[in-house]
């Protein structure tokens with residue numbers, strides 16, 4: 101009898117658990133602690149109405165999951181996407197716990213999501229949705245308890261609405277309740293670029309180790325949102341030739357190189373990079389399999405699988421997205437000598453500068469962009485080296501090493517705090 105196929109969200113949740121279990125096994129964790137770290141602390145599902153532009157009322161479903169708060173307040177983005185499910189948000193919340201632990205910022209992990217199609221909604225509808233969703237999950241939120249940030253299809257404007265809604269309920273301004281805000285209301289310089297910049301710092305470390313000269317390297321970028329487009333531009337500044345870029349509507353390929361800033365401008369005008377002139381169109385699947393030095397998946401989870409992993413030809417795979425590689429693909433990539441910089445390390449620059457933003461808000465300080473970038477580089481390179489050392493010592497791949505580091509830190513904090521009461 102054939103079992104019911106799992107949904108994408110369930111598969112993602114299984115994948116996150118599998119990685120956790122491998123690390124727990126390496127660390128020889130007690131089974132009680134293992135159970136404690138495995139399950140989300142709290143999950144909130146909300147159904148809420150929004151008045152649409154045509155006068156109708158539409159009911160949306162949203163989630164906020166706090167996976168773990170042992171090392172500090174729950175931290176993690178909010179995504180708006182038609183495929184959002186509780187299982188997906190759960191997996192992403194766990195990833196945030198491990199990510200914050202890898203870079204050793206004093207946060208736990210959380211994630212939120214609303215099932216909606218933001219591309220089909222007006223700005224006014226998105227504002228209404230954001231303000232009502234914020235109100236519904238406000239029992240969780242607070243600068244000391246749970247701090248959202250942007251994720252897929254949310255941005256600084258979304259964070260401004262969240263900050264304003266929360267502040268209106270309180271009766272005073274609370275900038276520290278969200279990060280990734282506009283600079284004018286307490287956002288940090290360098291936050292917008294941070295996920296991509298952090299990812300590029302880890303690529304530089306990996307390239308140094310492999311003896312790869314980035315000024316002669318080629319890169320393929322999947323996804324052209326905040327992380328993908330800025331990674332393309334930062335790599336371009338280092339002399340990397342960007343040979344292909346894509347978004348949800350398809351990709352553009354030119355072996356001679358694509359100017360990433362012009363590709364972004366084209367996307368701004370037409371809604372996609374796929375039709376970028378002076379380049380051939382290419383599908384999102386085909387793009388992943390192009391011969392290149394650097395492959396940067398910067399869109400959604402589950403795009404590198406056991407099916408296409410044997411055909412991945414990149415030298416370095418830097419996961420700017422969360423969960424782009426399935427666990428079955430990992431051993432194939434490892435055997436084929438693809439240097440994987442795992443998501444919880446490669447994209448941790450975003451939450452690292454979120455931490456800087458939160459600190460600035462709480463202290464009412466303002467750091468210069470140079471200061472932010474210098475601190476970010478220190479944390480990313482130090483974390484990369486820590487993961488690298490574990491990989492060498494334990495003879496495991498970089499992903500397993502990152503999980504060993506992260507799970508070990510959260511387990512230590514859990515043991516020190518003990519079980520209440």
Ligand code: GLU
Nearest residue numbers: 176177249251450451454
């Ligand atoms: N959404 C980003 C991530 O997945 C940023 C989270 C944050 O800054 O809290 O890492």
